[in-house]
Amino acid sequence: MTDQPIRVLVCDDQELVRTGYVTIFSAQPDMEVVGEAANGLEAVHEATRLRPDAVVMDIRMPLLDGIEATRRLAGPQAADPPKILVVTTFNVDAYVYEAFRAGASGFLLKDAPPAQLVNGVRTVTGGEALLAPAVTRALIGHFAERLRPGDPSRTAREDIVRTLTPRELEVLEHIAQGLSNAEIATALFITPETVKTYVSRILAKLDLRDRVQAVVLAYRIGLAGGAA
Structure with missing residues (x-):
């Protein structure tokens, strides 16, 4: 680990949610919020411009959803991609698997407590990409029968x-x-x-x-x- 703070970009279309995330991350001595985005297009633009270490990405956003924004930032063609932490709810969990395929490094539920959100950012930037094992098992189990190999x-x-x-x-x-x-x-x-x-x-x-x-x-x- 270096002494440099983790540079975080917050992407969510709800201003109240973004404000909450910014408040939480800014209170951490090892984190710095370098920018915000209210939709997927802004997320791609700001991440490209600011080069954050971690992007906290909502899935449902206007203009460009979080999945496509993730793919553009961290997909196979991306050079030096940031770590992307998808924050979602169970009622849109059908998109989480696609977000992983697009290049996301982990996920949390939107009702996660602040400490878990902070730890999530630290976790993905530290290379431990798969978050919340119990939730992960439930989520992946939900998709297992759909992923039949040919x-x-x-x-x-x-x-x-x-x-x-x-x-x-x-x-x-x-x-x-x-x-x-x-x-x-x-x-x-x-x-x-x-x-x-x-x-x-x-x-x-x-x-x-x-x-x-x-x-x-x-x-x-x-x-x-x-x-x-």
Whole structure:
């Protein structure tokens, strides 16, 4: 970690929500709010101009929604993308999976307490992309039956099985279940530091940016339980 504050861009179409986020983040000694955006187009423009470390992104916004804004900022074609924390509600959870595919680094519910929101920004900027494991399990479980692998995905699965060691495959399966490093360590009787090493190796071998992409990949190829 450096001594530089985490530079945060707040994107939400509701002024009251933005004001609340700005107040919360500005009160943190390790954070600096560098800008605000009221719609997706503003979010892309301001993020490109200000180069924040983290973008707190709403999904439902006018002109350009949070999913497309995320894709433009953190998708495959993005250079040096910021970490994007999607903040959503369960009644729009159908969009969260697409946000992950677009390049989001994590998510929180809009009714999350301030401490969880602050920790969420710290978490994504620190590389621990998958947030709120219990909520993650529920959300991913909701989509599992929709992500049935076809023949190309089975080929991809075979490639991954050949690429990863048996232990790395175990860790990937646990990641896909929404488990944190500590929970994986307990399940596999290893230390959290060892889990962190395995996670880093998995991401490097599969050319994935973060744990969110690992979860999406695992479900798309039917590696995670319930998706086969």
